[in-house]
Amino acid sequence: MVPEAGLEPARLLRTQDFESSASTIPPLGQKTGQRYEKSHIIKENKYLSLPIMDNSLADILKKYSSVFAIYDRNVEQYALEVASVAGIDGDRMMAIDAGERAKNMDTVLRICNWLLDAGADRKSIVLAIGGGTLTDTVGFAASIYKRGIAYANIPTTLLAMVDAGIGGKTGINFEDYKNMLGTFCQPEFTWVLPEALQTLPEKEFRSGSAELLKTFLIADAKNYKKAVEVLSGTPTIGKMAPLISAAAAIKETIVNDDPFEQGRRRVLNLGHTWGHAIEWWQSKQTPAGTLSHGEAVAIGIIQAARRSEAEGIAKKGLADRLIADFRACGLPTELPCSEEELCPAMTKDKKSADGQIQFVLIEKPGKVI
Ligand SMILES: NC(=O)c1ccc[n+]([C@@H]2O[C@H](COP(=O)([O-])OP(=O)(O)OC[C@H]3O[C@@H](n4cnc5c(N)ncnc54)[C@H](O)[C@@H]3O)[C@@H](O)[C@H]2O)c1
Secondary structure, three states, X not given: XXXXXXXXXXXXXXXHHHHOOHHHOOEOOOOOOOOOOEEXXXXXXXXXXXXOOOOHHHHHHHHOOOEEEEEEHHHHHHHHHHHHHHOOOHHHEEEEOOOHHHOOHHHHHHHHHHHHHHOOOOOOEEEEXXXXXXXXXXXXXXXXXXXXXXXXXXXXXXXXXXXXXXXXXXXXXXXXXXXXXXXXXXXXXXXXXXXXXXXXXXXXXXXXXXXXHHHHHHHOHHHHHHHHHHHHOOOEHHHXXXXXXXXXXXXXXXXXXXXXXXXXXXXXXXOHHHHHHHHHHHHOOOOOOOOOHHHHHHHHHHHHHHHHHHOOOOOOOHXXXXXXXXXXXXXXXXXXXXXXXXHHHHHHOOOOEOOEOOOOOEEEOOEEO
């Protein structure tokens, strides 16, 4: 979908500020009750660094007729913080159960009904606060409600901070297939709250790590090495923040060059043809498999590396190197089933054309084709 006039694409730059609070930050997972001083907003070509209780967000939101927030029930604490900063009343806040199973048309219709009842108009904005399943679903609802109203992402998972929350791909799962219905509709801005990583479960953190590594494998060999170092050691929010910033900037640059995925943007799908097929396959198992989206993508990237070697695109040894790196970062690397079992989903993948599966292959870290 072409964005409505007046909905500018989100853009970003980096900030040195991101690193400023690094030294005082404890390892992820250690809950200290300590508050971090800064949150970060990606808007109009700059990261603005905002004190959390600052009213700058309220200022930014002044141009909209009304502000609504839809949040993942699991991140209520951050939603309340945003509401307090942005001055959003309780009756304009909607909690939903997020997650892959809720990423469907029922949830979209519930959101649209609620927006209608709550009086959202063409000049309103909806803030989507949560992980990628929430931002994808809310973005989709916003993009079709009254032919599209403004929305902004406030991602709370690592995966959404570096990937799902940026780039304007919205969507839901349909008929057992991932992201089968969706639109291209850019968020007005993406506001990253690195402090939300404090409460993120380890498995979800690892899931986001895979997308972070993917982004650097695509375009930044130096940060790929740095990210492996950080993720295989003791990641802190301070160490993660510059990596999040760099990965978000790469994604944003690629998306700005090709917002509707007609060309270069498809490199962002590295590992995803296998990844989505693995997610489809495991949903058919009893009991269903437990690999997260990022974990499935990690396995998909290894498959891409193997294929790149087999086709002579990469030098021998690439797959082994990535396997060692990914394992050190706590990511899975082996397919949970045979490749044949994944075929039905791979041919239905949105990225396939004329029945041909389109793979993104790796020449070397930092370069893909
Ligand atoms: N639009 C895009 O460009 C794009 C790109 C990549 C992935 N995606 C989509 O993103 C989805 C995956 O997103 P995800 O990994 O963020 O999953 P998610 O939204 O399901 O979140 C994972 C879990 O973490 C919880 N959670 C979220 N933030 C938390 C926090 N700060 N503290 C504690 N718990 C928290 C959630 O409630 C959920 O249980 C997939 O559906 C995928 O298709 C979209």
